[in-house]
Amino acid sequence: MNLPRFLNREIIISLLVASFPILCLAYGKGYNLPPILLLVAALGFCWQFNKVNYTTQVKWLLSSFGIYFLTYLASTLYYGGSFSEIDMPSRIVLVLPIFLLLLLYPPKANILTSGFIIGSIIAGVVAIVHIYDFKIGRAFSDGLKSIHPSLKGYMPIQSGNMAMTLGLISLTISIYYLDQKSSWKFTLSLIAAFLGIYASFLSGSRGGWVFLPIAIVYLAFSNRQFISKKVVVFTIFILSIGLLSLSQNQEVTKRIDSATYDLTQYQAGNEYTSLGIRLELWKSAIYTTEQHPIIGAGYQGRETLREKWAHEDLVNAQVIKNYLDSHSHNQFLEDLSVRGIIGLAALLAIFIIPLSIFIKNHRITSSPQQKMINQCGAISVIMMIGYCLSQAMFRHNSGMIFYSLMTVILLATSISMREKQS
Template sequence: MLALTNSAVGLYFLITLLFKGSHNIGFALLVATGIIFAIYHVVKKQPVDFIPQDKWITTSFVFYVLVFLLSLLVNGGKMSELDNPSRALLVLPLILLFIKYPPRLTVLLVCIPIGAVIAGIVALIHRFVLHYIRAFEHQMQIQAGDIAMSLGMFSFAIALYFAYKKQTKLTALCFIASLCGILASLLSTARGGWVGVPFILGMIFWVYRKQLSKKVVGIVSTVLVVLIAVAVMIPQTRITQRLQQMERDISVYVDKNNAGTSLGARFEMWKSAVLMAKEKPLLGWGAEGSNQQRKEQAKQKLVHPVVGNFTHTHNQYLDDLSKRGILGLFALFGVLFVPLGYFWKNMASQHATIKLTALLGSIHIISVMFYCLSQGFLAHNSGTIFYFLVTIIFYGTLKQQIKQA
């Protein structure tokens, strides 16, 4: 069971960006194992060794799904709207599974950097061999680019952990893996994944400020900045083009009120969501209702007509607010901040492995919070699986490290 559990955990990180739908494989294997184990546990009437934090996380995840169900009952809609949030329920048996068969930190230290390297290789093949306009073009490139950036940031934290342990070769390998993950995100041209990088890097350096010399921090920072700058300047990566396009989009929206651009459409969708929230603040309009309301707003010329073509707001917070109201936004904050609080307080630990695992969990959640600013990250299967599954994996690993310490 321990080998099966850790193989599935490792498999998820290794192949999550390998091809379209590959993220479902490790997830399905883990969920099936967790559900079977939970049923066995109940049948055998074995005691459950839950800590208070297990109950808090379980409650936040269940409440998140119940708000979707309540919105569906009140506002109407399709049962398929429960498909994505149901992932939050499917990962809950893993809390029980990981009590007895926890993920090993060594599995994460190996598989996360290799997964970042694989993501980088896939992105390079897409862009320069298959000549896609952007990497992960057929895998929902915004989602894939964000996940690749997370793999890069995880690998960077692991690199500094090995630097603290004075394991030079592993530090170098994980640093290269981090660059591969970052490169994959840059080649996807998913700009939303780049916004939180300075904050995440600053947090990682801050956590290891007492363990690493200023010389090491300076060298690593310089190399990272130089390599990213080189990648930006290479025309074939289209990074500079995307940044210039972003500047033009903002300019034409502000100066000419033109919403016919990527960013302009987002600004109008955010405006639309705020207008909807003002009319139905408590439980929102529901998924179907918000779609119809966007079209109605466009007819009344309250927003640009382009808004009627979208089914979500490209901002997770405003999307939840418009569809499920203040209650939905509160539920979203619950699944983010409840586990984040546990990770955050353990980052101050004097145990190196506890500090690293807590840092990985914090990077994961805060990164997703940044992704949600410009994308409905949890409105897609890949994002929902990535957030809830990886949160529980890091949570189970952290509990094991604390138990061992």
């Protein structure tokens, strides 16, 4: 017996997938619920996983994510660390059943894009409320938990970066609707893009702004064939309004000014500033890598060496004292110092392999919708690489879940579309 359309498996799974970007920043830990529901659904259909077409692209994704987790496991076993060390990276393995589920029942592109647009709008509205209603210094601040329990779980850096990705994906979708000559959808998705990007600026997460120009250049180059002068003028107009609005926001300008001040202080010998602490932790990671280049020093070994570098005046002792067990505020240096070249190679693989698949699938298709999905995937990966330059995104539950789930959602959609076309 055929189920009603609204009870169709593909529709239900698509709605679950779309709920991820919608709930991601709607409340403090909104990124947790959709992955749990999707994992439960995946386990319910695991007996069908033998029906998945295990193409080369599928195998590469499964291998890269699996190997990344194994580097954590191997390092923990080798150095006798606590098994809590593999709790966070276990998320990257738990999304693999979801990936296989989505290959069986690919998300509907129109539902998925709607989820991104709504999620980006919610991110912007929530950030505006945080700044102008709650009167806090930065949107998505940890201090919000004192206002209401539902606000517990926000982190300005993590949440601001997620908002930036949602905003840029909405911008990618707006270009697709421009090509489809759907003016109201183009306008709505462009507003969503502005709100998502604006939310990132209101969060004060400066590391999330570094790769914004690269993302814009990538989108302009990928869609150069139908971006007219009129569109360029309109886009510049919108961006000018956005920049003007940001220039009037005291908290945003304060964050930019503080970065300049921190660099000046660092050059003058004062390392104990926001950027100075990062630079000292980066130096410590580099010194540690020189001692253990292949397999890293492990977490405990890294702490011991930090104390050594501080004792030898190679890094600021006050920074090490207060941030002894902190991550390196750079995911690449974090993996390099803790798990060595092997760990760094595994990290690069979970970026390079998905990105190469998105680029390849974008290049070989003539479908505007498929091109849009692949551009969304490429933007997601590119921006995460940028975030990881100034933050150890994967040392936080939100960062690991956000990247791994976003990647498998967009990759499963891309691969399924390619197979359907062929």
